[in-house]
Amino acid sequence: MRSIHRLVVGDSFGIFCLALASRTSFSSLATSHPTEVRDFWRKEQSQDLTRSVDILTTKIGKGNSEDVILQSLISDGAINVIHLSENLINRLLFRYKDDWKSALAVFRWAMEKMREILEEMRQESLIALDTIWKDAVRTFDDLQFLGLEKNTESMNVLLDTLCKEKFVEQAREIYLELKHYVAPNAHTFNILIHGWCNIRLIPPLFNVIVKNIISTWFTTFSMKCKLKIAPPNVVTYTTIMCALAKAEKFDEALQVVERMNAVGCRPDTLFFNSFIYTMGRAGRIDDATHIFKVAMPKASVAPNTSTYNSMISMFCYYAQKERAFDILKEMEKSGLCKPDIQTYYHPLIKSCFKMRKVDTWLNDILSDMVNKYHIGLDLSTYTLLIHGLCRADRCKWAFNLFEEMVDQDIMPRYKTCRLLLD
DNA sequence: TTAGGGTTAG
DSSP states (O other), X not given: OHHHHIIIIISHHHHHHHHHHHTOOHHHHHHHSOHHHHHHHHHHHHHHHHHHHHHHHHHHOSSOOHHHHHHHXXXXXXHHTSOOOHHHHHHHHHHTTTOHHHHHHHHHHHHHHHHHHHHHHHHTTSOOGGGTXXXXXXHXXXXXXXXXXXXXXXXXXXXXXXXXXXXHHHHHHHHHHHTTTSOOOHHHHHHHHHHHHHTTOHHHHHHHOOSSHHHHHHHHHHHHTTOOOOOOOHHHHHHHHHHHHHTTOHHXXXXXXXXXXXXXXOOOHHHHXXXXXXXXXXXXHHHHHHIIIIIHHHTTOOOOHHHHXXXXXXXXXXXXXXXXXXXXXXXHHHOOOOOOIIIIIHHHHHHHHHTTOIIIIIHHHHHIIIIISOOOOOHHHHHHHHHHHHHTTXXXXXXXXXXXXXXXXXXXXXXXXXXXXX
């Protein structure tokens, strides 16, 4: 989804298409008009944006499925005349950051609109739509004719998008073609490596390589992809370690860490988070705790929300609820990071039910969520709570939450209604 | 934010 987002609104080509759709060009105004005109224009644009967001938000509603929302957006005449822009899409995605169905519908709607624009461009012979993916190099070349720069940055966006959509072999071929015109950088290599990791090509390679694992593998990979031999950096190590952890090759994952330390590559927060995750997956809770409590401070690397989340999830997963709550307290005491609903509260809420600490711990958690951190409950959290409370014989409380969610126009699931009725 | 992380299931 992230790559689609980038394709739609994040890269220069997408922005070009969206700018075309709005049929207005702010940049041309910026150079040829006095300040008052530009200010007026900005104000008009901002009001226009707010109106568009209001119209779309009303149309999207609450609690509908992704398909229902998408269809209603596509088929609505009033929505069809809305000027699509990067700002508009970003505003909507932010608005629906806790509601993935609506967010995904907005994505797909934007994609749909972009496709229409591409079709329009194709009809005007501006672009060959059917060759976009098959001949991405040529499309990329077209960027120049459209007045956009063809550089390492745009090449990386193209390669990354292809890799994230699992067109890894195509990305490699395109890279081989483009490298004659555009200089690759460390990002380019890591994008391709990540792509290969995602299609699970790394673990088999590791099976045949025993000695000097990372550099040998890296050289093999570089030769296969005809890359210049660039030294692997912390991103490379993190990517490979994670791929190995997901494939449950924990010994090999640890060798990556050893190798990284041996060559003096400095770890960062994301690396440590992945390392903790790796140890958690391997069931090595004490090692994970040691990384969190000892290795990170020693390396002067500060934890972030995800670090705490990983620890909390791990302890909950291994039924060590007290330790999970200790981490929560520690996180609150540190005052450095904000909790988030998805990974932080869900394991803890579940733990409260499992431990039968409904009146005490659950009460406190909910009160903190709402009053202290101002986190709005979403459909999944309401469902989790209502189902748990019903099972704990707290139907009255469950029903209060049910009414609360309905008041907020969040449509309960059929199963939730059925459960309460029973 | 041009590259890497996430125990998400009730």
